[in-house]
Amino acid sequence: MADRGAPPAAVPLPDDWPARPDRSLALNRMGSFDWDLDSGLLHLDPAALAVLDLLPGEYGGDPAALMSRIPHADAARLKALAARALKAGTARHSAYFRVRPRNGAPRWAHAQAYLGHDAGGRPRRLIGVVRNAERELAQAAARSDLTEARRRLTGVVTRTTALLARASSVEDVLDVLRDPEALGHLTAVSVMLGVVEGGRIRLVAEGRAGSYVPELRYTRVDDAFPMSEVVRTRRPRFIASREEFRASYPLLWPYIESLSVASGAYLPLIAQAAPIGVLGLLSPLPGAFSDEERTLLLALGSSIAQSLQRAMLYEQRHDLAEGLQQAMLPRRIPDIPGALTAVRYRSARLGRSVGGDWYDVLPLPGGRVGLTIGDVQGHDTDAAVVMGQLRMALWAYTAEGHPPATALARASALLRELGTERFATCTYVEVDLAGGGLRIVRAGHLDPLLRHADGRCEWIGTAGGLPLGLSAEFAGHGGVGYPVTTGVLGPGETLLLCTDGLVERPGVDLGDSLEALREAVRTGPAELPALADLLFGTVGEPGGGDDMALLLLRRDAPGPGGAPGTPQAS
Missing domain, CATH: 3.60.40.10 (PPM-type phosphatase domain)
Known part of the structure; x- marks a missing residue:
């Protein structure tokens, strides 16, 4: 895969057509090598030297000279792979390994080779190409991370929804917020629940002990807090950075500043077209929430809203009936x-x-x-x-x-x-x-x-x-x-x-x-x-x-x- 994020190699365009193989490789940031197994000499063309961050005058054909550019663990692994290839006699081989450049952290490279044999079947030469694989592996890791993030978020919603289905009180809903197998899988240092009571929002619980952000126990709906804004607009509020917290909510910032908080999500809890509460999630990771993350979080908010409304109705009915019953018992x-x-x-x-x-x-x-x-x-x-x-x-x-x-x-x-x-x-x-x-x-x-x-x-x-x-x-x-x-x-x-x-x-x-x-x-x-x-x-x-x-x-x-x-x- 081409590395579009790095500058192209300084190789002039060919005058002839079609281009020779060495020019084609160089233009695509790939170099060639030829390892003579009898003499032990390893030839690297200029493009291959560039992948290893070596100058032509620094390398004379001795593979031992490459140890300054390949970490010891990777060199040992490549040596073991080569030994197994020679013993097995298989023709084609490939491997990923790290390159230690002059400056900066190690980066990944990939080598692919063909093992040639003489008429008697004895291995003679290892001929192949080497290229920079940093972007390729980074993209693969990103895809893997994305898949894991999707799995994790989907698991959060599934687990939380299952627990909420059994909740029959507001305290049961709060227990779900504290459950390590539910919202505990979110990358959040604080999970908060606010309940709308008339023109106020009452913060009833937080899901992370020791990292609760006190937006005051009671706040008004018209206050300049994110929970208040979400109740007024009935729309979620996603905050991507500490700078956005400081600029958008100066009243809240003094409480956020001392915490390891870099982003946040505030979700309206709406039941029967009316806001009944707010769910707040504060994360230590900066950056905007992806469309997929926002969709899953909104689904989570919908489940919590339904469960919270059901629990509040249950408690109201219970309180009324219990009050009647207590009134009929001896005072x-x-x-x-x-x-x-x-x-x-x-x-x-x-x-x-x-x-x-x-x-x-x-x-x-x-x-x-x-x-x-x-x-x-x-x-x-x-x-x-x-x-x-x-x-x-x-x-x-x-x-x-x-x-x-x-x-x-x-x-x-x-x-x-x-x-x-x-x-x-x-x-x-x-x-x-x-x-x-x-x-x-x-x-x-x-x-x-x-x-x-x-x-x-x-x-x-x-x-x-x-x-x-x-x-x-x-x-x-x-x-x-x-x-x-x-x-x-x-x-x-x-x-x-x-x-x-x-x-x-x-x-x-x-x-x-x-x-x-x-x-x-x-x-x-x-x-x-x-x-x-x-x-x-x-x-x-x-x-x-x-x-x-x-x-x-x-x-x-x-x-x-x-x-x-x-x-x-x-």
């Missing part, structure tokens, strides 16, 4: 003389929805307290509404003085009358704090767990009835009631009620999960708040697919003179 747990209590609740995160788990602590006359915990079928706003209605109904029935079995039967009938086609599980426990007596009624729910004062733990086996809403269907066929199980809660003993979200796991036997909960309670801390935190943090699956509710009550051991201890709620 505070009342102080119960003679008892300590602790409650915990966490809504489901899978699907960004909520369910109908609830708990309640109901002070009753005569030193008694009612404990309820339950779970309405489903994970949606309707489940939360039904939960609120059931909780208030049970509160009303017990406040009217109805015994536990009657309160659950009436709640079941109410749920049936609501026409929601939902059912609910529930456990209701009435505790006499003076004597420790227990009355337990269970509607398709988990049994209570009892921790004795000495740390022993056991499940209280209770007779159970059908879930609320289902039992009412059989009212016209003789009725289905709720049997009452009695027991005793001794001084210093703790009662635990929970919903199935705390113990049910896909692929895990329920019996094994219940045993793990029992063991965690047995070995857990004595303080109720610490025990509740432990159970939610270790037994309960973080970010699980179901609501979790937990209610703990400990009957106080008598204090000096037989008085109960000081109550507390948490």
Whole structure:
């Protein structure tokens, strides 16, 4: 391949036509050589000497004189190639090698030769041509680099798009930006995400710790920052040099100046024809982005925009439903003389929805307290509404003085009358704090767990009835009631009620999960708040697919003179 980037050799045009082979070679920056293997002399014509950066007076035919122009490693490799060629007796050979010029870095050359034999088959001469191959190899390397860059960028988009398809929250989207197998393959020292909020842009995260460029945590859309410009124009902004950063964004330059940043790309995140955010990429490599790079980056921005919008909608829906559900749960747990209590609740995160788990602590006359915990079928706003209605109904029935079995039967009938086609599980426990007596009624729910004062733990086996809403269907066929199980809660003993979200796991036997909960309670801390935190943090699956509710009550051991201890709620 001709080297169009270097000046032509000083060879005059031939007067004759057609040109002789030596003139043709010289005009195309190729020289010839002839190596007499008997004498060891190697002839190089002037064009070949020029390729090796030798003057005619510097070379007398001894190949050893070429060692000043060929690096030792390349000379050894050429010698080994020649030895194998002579041994094999093959006719045609070629090789690339480096030339060390008088000034400058080594450059590549290429030699091609024909091995001639005498009548007896003995190799006699090696005749060939030598040429400058620097531009040829540079172009091949550039093609290889381009192919690798295409593969890398395509892999970035493919990997990132696959991860974004599973993102269901803004935090999930941010995790993709930090993922080393996704955007980590981009040559970027900082990957930033800004979210549009009214007339402002809030920078929510950066994907490279330690190289975050603080364009201020909040900026206005009309500010002179690249993110603001992208939101206003809805067009990407590509910055090719540090000089362009300094000239175009003087407010940002003080933050860029100390970083190894030489170029940047800011991509609008547009969903439903409106900008919802900006993706910023800062690279240590200078230069304009190619058309192919820009196309791939815009495809990446489109995937992030769709995922971000979906995540924001999920979170808005979840926040609304969770706010409704929280409003229907008790705002505070009342102080119960003679008892300590602790409650915990966490809504489901899978699907960004909520369910109908609830708990309640109901002070009753005569030193008694009612404990309820339950779970309405489903994970949606309707489940939360039904939960609120059931909780208030049970509160009303017990406040009217109805015994536990009657309160659950009436709640079941109410749920049936609501026409929601939902059912609910529930456990209701009435505790006499003076004597420790227990009355337990269970509607398709988990049994209570009892921790004795000495740390022993056991499940209280209770007779159970059908879930609320289902039992009412059989009212016209003789009725289905709720049997009452009695027991005793001794001084210093703790009662635990929970919903199935705390113990049910896909692929895990329920019996094994219940045993793990029992063991965690047995070995857990004595303080109720610490025990509740432990159970939610270790037994309960973080970010699980179901609501979790937990209610703990400990009957106080008598204090000096037989008085109960000081109550507390948490």
